[in-house]
Amino acid sequence: xxxxxxxxxxxxxxxxxxxxxxxxxxxxxxxxxxxxxxxxxxxxxxxxxxxxxxxxxxxxxxxxxxxxxxxxxxxxxxxxxxxxxxxxxxxxxxxxxxxxxxxxxxxxxxxxxxxxxxxxxxxxxxxxxxxxxxxxxxxxxxxxxxxxxxxxxxxxxxxxxxxxxxxxxxxxxxxxxxxxxxxxxxxxxxxxxxxxxxxxxxxxxxxxxxxxxxxxxxxxxxxxxxxxxxxxxxxxxxxxxxxxxxxxxxxxxxxxxxxxxxxxxxxxxxxxxxxxxxxxxxxxxxxxxxxxxxxxxxxxxxxxxxxxxxxxxxxxxxxxxxxxxxxxxxxx
Amino acid sequence: xxxxxxxxxxxxxxxxxxxxxxxxxxxxxxxxxxxxxxxxxxxxxxxxxxxxxxxxxxxxxxxxxxxxxxxxxxxxxxxxxxxxxxxxxxxxxxxxxxxxxxxxxxxxxxxxxxxxxxxxxxxxxxxxxxxxxxxxxxxxxxxxxxxxxxxxxxxxxxxxxxxxxxxxxxxxxxxxxxxxxxxxxxxxxxxxxxxxxxxxxxxxxxxxxxxxxxxxxxxxxxxxxxxxxxxxxxxxxxxxxxxxxxxxxxxxxxxxxxxxxxxxxxxxxxx
Numbered sequence: 001x002x003x004x005x006x007x008x009x010x011x012x013x014x015x016x017x018x019x020x021x022x023x024x025x026x027x028x029x030x031x032x033x034x035x036x037x038x039x040x041x042x043x044x045x046x047x048x049x050x051x052x053x054x055x056x057x058x059x060x061x062x063x064x065x066x067x068x069x070x071x072x073x074x075x076x077x078x079x080x081x082x083x084x085x086x087x088x089x090x091x092x093x094x095x096x097x098x099x100x101x102x103x104x105x106x107x108x109x110x111x112x113x114x115x116x117x118x119x120x121x122x123x124x125x126x127x128x129x130x131x132x133x134x135x136x137x138x139x140x141x142x143x144x145x146x147x148x149x150x151x152x153x154x155x156x157x158x159x160x161x162x163x164x165x166x167x168x169x170x171x172x173x174x175x176x177x178x179x180x181x182x183x184x185x186x187x188x189x190x191x192x193x194x195x196x197x198x199x200x201x202x203x204x205x206x207x208x209x210x211x212x213x214x215x216x217x218x219x220x221x222x223x224x225x226x227x228x229x230x231x232x233x234x235x236x237x238x239x240x241x242x243x244x245x246x247x248x249x250x251x252x253x254x255x256x257x258x259x260x261x262x263x264x265x266x267x268x269x270x271x272x273x274x275x276x277x278x279x280x281x282x283x284x285x286x287x288x289x290x291x292x293x294x295x296x297x298x299x300x301x302x303x304x305x306x307x308x309x310x311x312x313x314x315x316x317x318x319x320x321x322x323x324x325x326x327x328x329x330x331x332x
Numbered sequence: 333x334x335x336x337x338x339x340x341x342x343x344x345x346x347x348x349x350x351x352x353x354x355x356x357x358x359x360x361x362x363x364x365x366x367x368x369x370x371x372x373x374x375x376x377x378x379x380x381x382x383x384x385x386x387x388x389x390x391x392x393x394x395x396x397x398x399x400x401x402x403x404x405x406x407x408x409x410x411x412x413x414x415x416x417x418x419x420x421x422x423x424x425x426x427x428x429x430x431x432x433x434x435x436x437x438x439x440x441x442x443x444x445x446x447x448x449x450x451x452x453x454x455x456x457x458x459x460x461x462x463x464x465x466x467x468x469x470x471x472x473x474x475x476x477x478x479x480x481x482x483x484x485x486x487x488x489x490x491x492x493x494x495x496x497x498x499x500x501x502x503x504x505x506x507x508x509x510x511x512x513x514x515x516x517x518x519x520x521x522x523x524x525x526x527x528x529x530x531x532x533x534x535x536x537x538x539x540x541x542x543x544x545x546x547x548x549x550x551x552x553x554x555x556x557x558x559x560x561x562x563x564x565x566x567x568x569x570x571x572x573x574x575x576x577x578x579x580x581x582x583x584x585x586x587x588x589x590x591x592x593x594x595x596x597x598x599x600x601x602x603x
Contacts, residue, residue, distance in 0.1 A: 053500055073503040086501035090519045100505035103515070151505065 002064065004029045004155050004187040005050055010059035011211075012045050019045040021211035022059070027155075027189060029064075032181050034190045034198035037208030038234065043191045046208075047157050050189060051080050064154055074103075078155040079148035083163060085140045087132035093119070093143055094128030100151040118146035121180075138169045145180075155187045162197065174201055195235045199223060207231050224259070225327045232257040232329065239300045241326070249273060253328035260303040262325035265291060265311065266318050274320035275300075279311050293319055360578065367571035375567070386568040396573060399556035406468070406552060407536035410475035411483075414532050415525060417476075418483030423517075426491035427499070437488070444481040451477060452545030459546065466548030474546035475539055479532035486528030490521045527591040530584035537581050553577060 005027040012020040020042045027033045035043040048054040049061060052073035061068040063076060079100070087096050094115050095102075101111035119125055122142035132140060141161060148156055158177075162170045178201050181188045192198050198205050199219040207214045207222060207230075215227045226232035229240050238257040241249070246256050277295035284290075288303040289310050302319060304310065311317050367386060369379035390396050424430075425437045443451055455474050464470060494517070502512040540554045551559065553573065560570045 051500075051504060053503075072508075073500070074506045074508050078504075080501070080504045082497045082501055084495060084497055086495065086497035088498060088501070088516060099502070099507075099515070103502075103505065103507040103511045147505070 002029050003027070003062070004031065004064060005189065006060075006062040007046070007049075008060040008062075010046075010049065010056045010061055012042075012049060012054055013057045018211045020049065020056075023211075023213055025206055025213065025216060027187060029187055030185050032178070032188045032190065032201060032203045034192060034202035034205045035208060036192055036195060036198040036205050036235070038193055041208040042211035043193075043206075043208045044159060045211075047080075047159055047189065047191050050155065051078055051157055052076050077153055078157055079151050079153035080157040080159065081141075081144045081148050081161045083159045083161070085132075085144040087140055087143055087147070089132055091131075092128060093124075093130050093132065093135070096132065096143060097128075097147045097150055099147065104151075114150055115146075118150040119143070121149070122146045137164050138173070141165065141173065145177075149184070149186075153186065155189060156181075158188060158190045160191055160193070162192075162194075170197075177201065199235070207235060209234070226257050227330050229255060229257075229329060237301070240329075241300070242298050244296060245275065245298055246328075248275070249326065251326060251328050253330075255329045257327045257329055258300070258321060258325060260290070260301040261288070263300070263302045263319045263321045265293075265302055265304050265308070266320060273323050273326070274318050276316065276318050278316050279313050281313060282310050293317060295319070363571055363574050363578075367568055367575055369568055372565060372567055386566070386572050389566060390569045390572040393569065395551075395556065396569070399551050399553045400573075400576075402468070402550055403537055403553040406471050406475060407533045409472045410479045410536045411529050411532045413472070413476045414479030414483045415529050418480045418528065419487050419521070419525060421480070422484050422487035422491050426488050427496065440484050441481055443477040448478075448539075448541035449545075452542045455542065456545040466546065468550060470546045470548070471543055471550065471552065474542040475536040478539075478542070479536055482532045482535060483525065483528035486524045486531070487521055490524035494520050523591045527588035530588045530591075534581040534584045538577060 003026050005025070007023050007025045010020060010023045011018065023042070023046060035046055037043045045054060049056055050063070050068070052068065052071060052075075055069060063078065068076065087093075088099065091099065094112065097115035097118050098111040101114055106114070116125065116128060119128060122145050124139060124142050124146070127135070127139070127143075132143070135143065141164075144161070161177075162173050165173060174197060177188070177190075190198070190202065199222075202219060204217065205219055205222050206216045209230045215222055215231045217225075222231060222235055226235060226238055232238035232240055236259070238259055241251075241256045241258055243254045246253065249256075275295045277293040277300070280292050280294045280299065282289055282291040284306070285303075286306070288306055289308075291302045291304050291310060293300050293302055300319065365379065366375050368382045368384065369375070370381035370383050371379060421436075421440055425433060425440075452474070455470075455477070459466065459470055498516055498520075499512055502516045503509075507515065538554050539552070540558065543552050543555055547555065554577070557570050557573060557577075560573075561567075
């Protein structure tokens with residue numbers, strides 16, 4: 001398998017703002033790659049660097065082995081699904097989808113057929129004669145997808161494509177995107193700030209913060225073994241145990257992460273790896289109760305199955321967990 | 333909730349509104365009326381008799397035709413120049429960020445905010461200093477200064493409504509700059525340009541002050557009318573021409589209004 005996108009120490013600075021700062025990544029052909037991070041973390045700028053809307057101020061970019069610097073967007077074999085879909089309001093849906101073929105000089109009949117096929121693929125056949133304004137958000141999103149895919153790009157870039165959809169539609173589209181990507185075998189690069197979306201869809205995730213990649217790995221790695229406090233916090237709100245508690249538990253590094261759902265609550269007593277504390281708050285979240293336990297001043301969240309009784313606030317408890325659930329972290 | 337009583341305006345207000353409108357528009361009707369009068373030396377009311385002979389007289393006067401053709405030519409070329417430059421300027425100001433952008437957008441609008449007489453004097457002294465002889469082209473240049481503003485204002489409002497990602501999407505799908513302009517930008521700003529162009533044409537067509545300062549021996553239609561009013565003979569011919577001017581300028585402004593009424597204001601329509 002060859003490399004689809006290669007970033008070699010890529011930077012994009014806007015004056016003093018380091019939007020992207022020394023990013024290295026290698027996306028394999030056919031991979032579903034997610035770039036996850038809060039707004040302003042540099043993930044969208046990375047996507048725009050791939051699309052050609054931005055040029056790097058430092059480093060080197062390759063797309064399928066070809067140098068990408070200085071190549072304008074219209075000469076790259078990548079296509080983008082925009083966050084606001086960016087459908088052309090004055091063109092019919094069919095003309096929107098056929099636009100890429102039209103500007104490349106494909107004949108009228110051929111591009112009509114290709115556009116209709118693409119619309120059928122995103123389950124919107126017979127919508128061709130409508131205007132973008134007559135479609136719902138979910139339908140527009142599908143049209144944007146068809147408009148990009150009809151050009152048979154080598155890499156499809158998706159900029160928060162599901163952000164504007166309601167929860168149910170979003171879950172449905174997540175599945176469809178995943179299926180589509182598998183059947184087409186095209187490399188998907190997906191930008192999102194929703195960790196759930198990244199975890200459920202991507203083959204690999206790059207977690208961004210402040211223009212840098214904090215961690216790059218499979219969803220399971222990123223979720224279970226966050227390398228930094230930022231990743232622990234951003235990807236599913238892990239507990240970060242401070243140095244004092246780490247010492248108590250015999251961990252060598254300054255900080256360690258611990259997933260709320262990996263912890264068991266029990267009455268005061270002894271466990272294999274356990275800490276004593278008092279309950280300081282709890283709330284009902286449906287499938288679980290979120291119980292906050294105060295251990296020597298550190299507040300540790302526990303996701304306790306809803307079937308179990310919730311201890312009263314102020315009552316002493318012991319939290320215990322398997323040793324392998326505790327992950328030492330690199331930095332502060 | 334609003335009650336019906338609040339929506340109904342008092343009688344006094346209605347009368348005041350009607351009087352205000354009458355004050356503005358009755359004089360225009362009088363101009364039309366005097367185009368049909370039989371008295372040619374003075375405007376007396378009521379007109380002693382009605383005739384359509386002045387239309388024939390106006391039709392046969394070569395000076396009317398010369399002034400009319402000059403005005404149409406000047407307005408057309410000034411509008412064409414303004415359409416190109418105004419659109420380019422609007423594109424630059426609304427689609428890119430650069431140092432001094434706000435200043436430039438202010439400087440572009442300035443000619444319409446300045447009194448016409450200032451623009452006129454400034455252009456006249458500039459032309460003299462550069463030793464450019466006054467001609468048809470100096471009138472066109474003078475008119476282009478304010479025509480650009482009208483086109484710019486209309487275009488910039490529309491450009492702001494085009495989301496930047498539309499242009500990026502077009503480029504992303506393989507269209508170069510020219511194709512993007514041809515297939516995406518032009519269809520989206522087309523009506524705004526048409527409206528701006530019509531307004532610019534109308535403004536240029538009845539412009540007096542700047543023309544006075546930038547014309548050589550030529551008389552555009554408004555200048556011709558001004559000169560004609562001083563002469564005692566065949567006065568109603570001026571009224572006939574005035575009627576034509578009203579039609580020629582009113583129709584484009586009406587057209588511009590209908591083209592842009594959903595959302596855009598016709599900026600600069602008040603000059």
